[in-house]
Amino acid sequence: MTVFPIMPARVSRLYELAYNLWWSWHPEARALYSTLDPTLWEQVGHNPVRFLSEVQPRYLEEAAHDETYTQQYDSITGDFDRYMHPGPGETWFSRTYPELTDCTIAYFSAEFGLHEALPIYSGGLGILAGDHCKETSDLGLPFVGVGFLYPQGYFRQSITRDGVQEAFYDKLLFSEAPATPACGPDGHEVLIGVDLPGRRIHAKVWKVQVGRIP
Structure with a gap:
């Protein structure tokens, strides 16, 4: 907290x-x-x-x-x-496709390169996914990104005076990230369950707001 x-x-x-x-x-x-x-x-x-x-x-x-x-x-x-809070017809999408504003586009990616404050990406594809989110926000698309909020796995690199590459693994503290627990209509935090052979795993859903895009 x-x-x-x-x-x-x-x-x-x-x-x-x-x-x-x-x-x-x-x-x-x-x-x-x-x-x-x-x-x-x-x-x-x-x-x-x-x-x-x-x-x-x-x-x-x-x-x-x-x-x-x-x-x-x-x-x-x-x-x-x-x-x-744009008015009617103030975004590109609402002007161009007014009949589709009630639809939702789901965009799935294993990583989103949104900002260094949220280290859940490693390279170009993550940056591309992050840029897609920012651009769709600017265009006003009815869009939602779905991915993983990895607590650990990515690292920073530095070079020593001897020319040796070093890796520093940082653990993402959710309490310090620009992310909040997703809540359902009842106000309770959202948990999802997935059945696997012999067990059931649960995951907590987090929300990262990217302009108009969750």
């Missing part, structure tokens, strides 16, 4: 923005976090969820009373609201 500092009401939507990867392709949204504490922003790997759990409360208070910051905050949250 992530523990966040008390957020001043004036900038409280920083939480909401952190859990929508819309910020990953909008640098002005990322700047709302990085300008608060540039050093910490680098230390947490540009992850706004983890950033908000570690940032000093005084930086949030200062931002809430800084006219330049709050003007930028208002501008970005306004852009975000207009993006998330």
Whole structure:
């Protein structure tokens, strides 16, 4: 469970923005976090969820009373609201295929390269899948991505002074990821079961919001 500092009401939507990867392709949204504490922003790997759990409360208070910051905050949250709630015919898909807006496209991929804050990808195909999600969000397609939220398996690489390649395996902490448990209509977290020979396995469903795309 992530523990966040008390957020001043004036900038409280920083939480909401952190859990929508819309910020990953909008640098002005990322700047709302990085300008608060540039050093910490680098230390947490540009992850706004983890950033908000570690940032000093005084930086949030200062931002809430800084006219330049709050003007930028208002501008970005306004852009975000207009993006998330387009009017009829304001997206490419709704203009081009209005008769299909009630349909849903399911996109299955073993990996999604959305941002370094969510290390569930290893290469080009993952990046391609992530870009598909971002583009379909911009186009307004009725689209949902389905994949795996791997807790471990990917690694970072570095080269030593002797030219030796080293691998560092990091475990994904769900509490620090821009992901939330998926809930059903009854408000309970969603679990799925799969029957295998001699046993039944269960998996918890998580939701990663990518602009308009879950």
